[in-house]
Amino acid sequence: MNTGSTERQGAETLIESFYRWEQQQPGKVYLRQPVGDAYIDFTWAEVGQQARRLVTYIHSLGLPPRSNIGLISKNCAHWLIADIAILLSGHVSVPFYPTLTAEQLKQVLEHSGCRVLFVGKIDNWEAIKPGVPPTVHGIAFPDYRPNSSAPDPDYAQWNQILATNQPYPGHPVPADSDLFTIIYTSGTTGNPKGVMVDYGAVRQAIGHTRYRMGHDLPETRFFSYLPLCHVAERNIVEATSLATGGTVYFTESLDSFARNLAAARPTHFLAVPRIWTKLQQGVLAKLPQHKLDTLLKIPFLSGIVKRKIRQGLGLNEAKLIITGAAPMPISLIRWFRKLDIHIQEAYGMTENLGAVSIMPVSRVKDGTVGQLYEGVDVRIDSRTGEVLTRCGWLMRGYYREPALTEAVLKNGWLATGDVGEVDDDGYLRITGRVKEMYKSPKGEYIAPAQIEFGFADNTYIEQICVGGQHLPQPIALVVLSETGRQAGRQVVEPSLQQTLSQLNPRLHAYEHVRKVVVVKDPWTIENNRMTPTMKIKRNVIESYYEPHMEPWFSRTETVIWED
Template sequence: MTDIALQRAAIDAEIEGLTLVGVLERTVRERGTEPAYSDRRLAEGADDGRGWRTVTWAELVDRARELAAGFLDAGLAPGEAVAVMASNRIEHVVADIATVLAGGIPVSVYNTLSPEQVAYVAGHVEPRIVVLETADHAARWSAVLAEKSTVSQVIAFGTAFDALTASDADAEAAADAAAADADDARSVAVAADVRVVTWDQAAADGAMALTRRDAELAIRGEAIKPDDPITILYTSGTTGRPKGVVLTHRNIWFEAAVSARKAHLDGPGISVSYLPFAHIAERILGLYIPQLQGGHVHLIDDPAALAPALAEIRPTRFFGVPRVWEKIRAGIGAKLAAEPNAAKREAVAQALAIGQAYVESTQTGRTTPPELRARFEAVDGPILRPLRAALGLDRIEWASSAAAPMPVEIARFLAGLGLSVYDVYGMTETTASATAGGPDAFRLGTVGTAQDGIEVRIADDGEILVRGPITTPGYHKEPTATAELIDPDGWVHTGDVGELDADGFLRVVDRKKDIIITSSGKNIAPSNIENALKESPLIGQALVVGEGRPYLVAILTLDGETAPIIARRLGVEGTTVAELAVDPAILDAVAAVVAATNARLSRPEQIKAYELLTEEWTIGGEQLTPTLKLKRKVVISRYEDVIADLYQSGRMA
């Protein structure tokens, strides 16, 4: 047998016959009294003394079993879906588990999907039960609920319940208010819908139902097989209709097992969940690995609350999308630049240089000289550890990044703090990570090596191909799209361009469809240039365009958090992005950033003109995905007039 076959056989033996039902039974048996999930919904549960509402593993599964029994009463048949549009909260986890225990398929839906996209997803997956949290969610679903007779129950929290059970006049007013909050959300009043119940009522009904349906629930659980779907995840729909990626129990537990092995994650950890559960990375790290190992997850319902939560929780494991790491780097850089004491600035700069050299020496194929280790230990305690502690990262045993390429300069800066941040690479269709870095496979600028039992190769045109037990069986109800994704030999065509080095480390260049081909025929990866621009703490977002054009131009935004800090240092009085973006001193600083970036690039990659916007790009503003990645086509379409002007008379770099 080949090495890959041996690895795969070992993991298969470890997860043989495993489904979520068995995973939870084992975790409750071994760690039932230990904390499972915490959130800030104190009005809906007891404070644990730290300002958090916490459930143990035993309590979590008990609640899920009760709700699952209620789902049976509501008519959920094996294989039917339960759609959940809600933030990261304990009830979301309970609903997800309950659906599987009842033999159904949980479908977490992005909170940002438009009413039209919601209607498509609902028509495609045909949920039997829908769980909604807010009036905004109710607005996005109300047209579906008015038309969809297959939905037998709607479980709604406070404002969603009020919106869905109001009188016609009140419902219309609530819909108008929700539409105002949700941009172009259009709502149809759903008055006095008898299917709508509160969460508390559903929980109480479920507890009663369990006394009658306990045996039936056990039969449903025993009937679940490893190759059955454990979830369907719909893409955010930024480039067309959302597609439903089917993932099986075997997909999930193989991925969880190999990820834990690569990262040396043995036993439970303390983590933070802030990305949507509709995203595969959060499901693996916030649901499945903790459920497999019995970890404690703190649920954050607003990514803006992440920074203070980190400082309080001090997790042992942390996954940050690149934008989060960029913000950490920008924040520290701005504060250090504002430090008036030159001696302190110099001491920190020297410590960061030593930290970077030390972490870089731990890369695969290198060795750490004893004198470098001693120098690192000398500065780690008094300088670097306090810096990590201020961020809440002083207890980190494992830190990672994914969802987009990590700029290597950001990784080097974090190394200066004494943090080895392991990049991973994959997609929903590969159940998250197909490759990963780890203590035994670490090389800056790469996304690690193939996970155990997984094959990765580069096609003739540079596309990354993946094959193994983590690949989806296909898209829900879309055989043509599935055939385009997975070739006859079982290789998933990722749509990304990459390079493999001699040691098997993968470097992701860019999305295949995002590669810019200029009018002179030069192939350029825009993300590399955008990442270089964003290394400045002044720049929040950057978009580079130039397809079919003679040169590249860029649209830039300021960073709303760090730009005001830099402005104060420059003696600028403005505080808002709109004010700062027109200030001469800030414009000069941005020009310097562009010039410095161009100096590092080849001539075809250089920015010839740019525009600094007076606004930020946000998830709510539809320019960013829920994982803070740029919606390139959306942004290009929205600013096509700006781009046209840049090729006429834009600010020249």
Template sequence: MEHDTLLAYLDQWAEEKSDDVWLRDFRGEASDDYTWKESRRQIHAVASALEQRFDKDTKILLLSRNRAHWFFADLAIMAAGNVSVGLFTTLNADVAQYIAEFTESKAIFVGEAENWDRVKEVLADDVTIISLPGVDIPEATLTWDQLLKEGESRTPSHVPRHDDMIALIFTSGTTGRPKGVIQTNDSNVIPIRRGSEFLAIEADPIYFSYLPLSHLAERQVIEFTSLCHGAPVSFNEGLEYLGRDMQRTRPTFFFGAPRVWEQLQQAILAKFGGREAFDAALAANPEGIAHTVQTALGLDRCEFHLTGSAPLPTPLMEWWDSVGISLMEGFGQTEAMSLIISREGARRLGSLGKAAPGVDIKITEEGELAIRADGCTPGYYKQPDKTAELIQDGWLHTGDRFRQDEDGFLYITGRIKDYFKTLQGKFVAPTPIEAQFADNPYVEQQCLVGLGMNKTMMVAVISETMRDAPRDVIEASVRATLSQLNEEVEKHARMGGAILTYEPWSIENGVLTPTLKIKRDQISDRFGEEAAAMAIESAESKTLVIRWR
């Protein structure tokens, strides 16, 4: 049965699957399990209490690691006719304060969050602090259990509508302040239906939640899709337990950004003693090694291995193919999801896939992809000027540059705002150059810089599995890659060399956003001055310049 609101699905499964476990919260070797019936009881009770305490459309913050009560709090806020605003547990105080003040949030649910000590200092005095179960929050004004008692045996009076604003998702802010993207039932239910039909997802999928729920990809692909399918979800206790919890779950559907698939690959290679040892074992026993890898990762019954949010290097895709795991790329964004999807039998290396059914596309004269489809965001919260830029004459402008081949496959070539001008006054698209440079076996992260320079320069992080390699060997390989690329790119985009580092870029050191995208301004701040000097040296010496940081 199809519904036009997420809460209608909750009601359906609470009646039809009342005693089936929906959510499994791993805690050590045990787990806290919640049936559909119990989940609805808690959601309705807390929603009823929220209705008594806050006016409709009140913005309520949510800060916690992934857990069952993240879902419960989110859906209780929704059921009360309010709007949830998720905060990443890695946000710094300035961004958290901006979001809290911009949304005029009146309450915050707090669970396990590494940044709570920073966030609590910037909240207004009138913000009600509500602690989730199992967490000691001395500053809490209320607890989850208190709200449960207040609303016990009551049903919220709010009647959900398809166009209700149910959440604000703040973009990761790779440039400037994050924007609050309005989410409705329509902007989630419709893309879920579209993606499920295109992928032909069978009954009884099993989901695993480990990526931040404050990001729409995890929220929609796991939380909301599990609602629409009546499917169970297991929660990762923490990234240090990722392998254990994946093996316990054995999901049929798994999503990870390219960086996640790269880290999993490195973990497998390390267990085999390095790439050469792995390659030899795979050549000797391909089926056996593929089975070993899939079982070790808990992906032995996984039907859909999805990736997105960043370009997937071709060698990485081919490596996973070699162990029987076909990575399916897709494209969507906080403003519009399930737009372009690849699937088994409809996949082309380097392509994100084809437009999903019901999605009209056009590529503008500037090369930007614009889409028209049901289930897009109505716009940005309190930013009508930005909304007008986003949606023009019914077309949503993605901000991404694309090309389409003769068979309809779509390829991303970069972000409109990622383009930069060199000293020659010509634009350079860094993304495709970075994607080609990623083929080098010694690097795992890369970013091209060159704004105002006479040559572009590559900044790259050495792969964890290659750190024991001699520097002269790494340098020779990087020089060969740079030389090859310089023969292929336009003259004004040619690289003068590279800055190499062993320090990975991460959320913690401020180079990656919470969704694992590179903050180009941070790379420029950290490496730009040195890169500019190296570009001059390269131009004068007519050689490739390599430096270590």
């Protein structure tokens, strides 16, 4: 890797970027927080003032140098202000998912050793609060919604801190070796692991990806709604907005999502596959597929229809449209492409800052996750087919977990857990997960994710999990979409049978799906069958339905409806 490349030169740490915009464009709006039909705006100067007063308060707590400070909240303006304050104070930012239970929060707080915790927008804080050890000092965000109080009146109050502390005047610049953050994984299996990321890693990642991330746009706007504690949102929203001096819009609630997105008109937009499926279903609910296909064939109307759909979604000015965090069906990418919404699939994981590859706009290779970034090397394990990555922005290791670190980091190479291949043009194809693949009773390896892609064209399906490692053939568990629920059994069942008849001939005989089971309950974050980043928890789902698998498999019908 050539660290003296053009992409690397001039890269700043995030704190240095913040200083630059605080000084060069103090009056420009950085953060826009929706409250009903209005917005509360925070300029770069205002963000600096609030963050610097928080820094003075944090210094007054007498924490040891480089202490870990926690942050738990839904996305909002104060999340970014608090994160900037933690970094300015010389401490380490440790954000947590706002969907954690009390027990889960207790586990990560104790594991990380956080001495201070910022608490913001949480739906059921009273149920989660018992997970906070009494030794942790709490700081509560303000709440600007009418007739609402601060998240926790027992904690130090944000506005009171601002009123009683002077702004910290310093401009410290961290060393590359200083720890920037600990990012806890979403925990698809086992306890979350704390990924340690230093300032140098972030600086190098920004330097090598800036030309792919639209840093040259004259004006950048971001829409923040996926968990900011996840590496993807932290990269696309926080890091890129700081690097470009752009404006970040937030969403107030699920009900206001569409309105807030349309108002933001983001230049950069990130959505996980489940969100793209939801957006597709929203379009089809207003304009059924057969009617859409007809309109797109009429030259005069085609452009108008595409533009209205993009405007309706709030994506008419988007320049960088990304999907990541989970595999994206090719058919879904192509469906949006027909509307001139060009989704670029990106690949990476927390351990390499989510920056391994991205699909170029002009040289698309469907079925891959794009080309490797400059500075990334990939090799494939000859025995297992596992993808190994090497770059200048790998994690330092897992916090307080040397054995787990040693298991995945060896001689500068990170074992990703994904199975894949790289072609001669540097495009990476992911074919499965090492831990998700299983041996059939006949001894052949089965990759569930690849089979699940075969169901992507059926809009009656919203979620799917292929499994059954103890069965003679795979079985597909599906959750119906809203369209599927409204259509009813007499329509959905023949559609599922047709999907199977088209899919199975394209698979190896041992991969043929024998049964499709329509389950009653959706898989959600709340029932612990999805991660906060909307990936299914395969092991949890399979364990839950395991007692029913063999009885379902032995039934005569192909499509089975859970009682």
